[in-house]
Amino acid sequence: MKYPARSSYPAALATLALAATVSIAHPTAQRNAGAAQPARSLAERIVHPRAEGGYPPSGGHVHGGANSMGFSALFNGGVLGPNFNFMHRGEIPPGAGIGHHFHNTADEMFVILNGEAQFTIDGRTALVKGPVGVVCRAGHSHAVYNSSNETLQWINFQVSVNAGVSDAFDLGDDRVGATLDKVPTFMTARLDRELITAGRRGGRGGRGGRPGGPARAGAPPAAPAAPAAPEGVVTRTAADGSQFASTWAYLRQVLIQPGASTPAMAHDDIAEAYYVLAGNGTVTVGTETAPVGKWDAIAVRLSDTSSFTNTGTEPLELLVYGVAKDMDTKIASMKRR
16 A cells, blocks of 8 residues: 555545556665654654544545545654555544555555455455454555444555565555455465464564464564573464565564563564554663553664563563565575574
């Protein structure tokens, strides 16, 4: 999905009306633009949630979709390396959606946090029920429509195949009334909490015990510099690098029990974005520590170190997006699995 932050949404409607759009920004310029910003504390860099209903429809039709919806950017381009484009959070009201479109140069994944949505990949539509991630691999058309009576909460994450290059090609199809397949003919990743604890403990699997593995793909790649699994922390890989054409390395779930902490992880090769699905705790990045809670988003850049502690009384549940610094690094991590 290619759209700007909500503050500039009206100006984008003319752009989205075009059949195709391509943007090219040199990754060095992205990094330099980020470096020019004043240094902010960790607490200031954490993006805090809006309440349900906090993303009102903004007018217009995203990629020619039905009716209108609302969203905002959690993180923008370059935050997780040169190939990273954005991480967005929003709501799709009943009867609204995102129209059928292509990204030929970027991978996306929509995470549906609640309810159910009609999702289309390459013209085939099926009902998917949250919590679930749907892989929209570069070069494959996709759309989403909310046919239910419940407002959908969603996250969208995009990583380019070639750093600094993104595109969109709209098909002029809102997918309203599309024929539904009984079973999805595309890649999905179930994100139910029960699947995290179903994986056996021990071994290498990110921040905790060995994951149960991707829902619809091969075994996960080895984690970047992951220490031995601590007690009370379990990790599961929901989608691995083989499912993405870009430097996107994985999507993981982490469950931290009350009082438990993850070991400090060095992000020399893979940057990560964390989204708190449930619970409360603290995150430490470098020498700074700050509180986190439900629906907070945290970006951990390359060369940083990070760890989490559950300071609450309920499990701290994290969704983790990993983006490798380049394709060679991603491929090497997949070969180590």
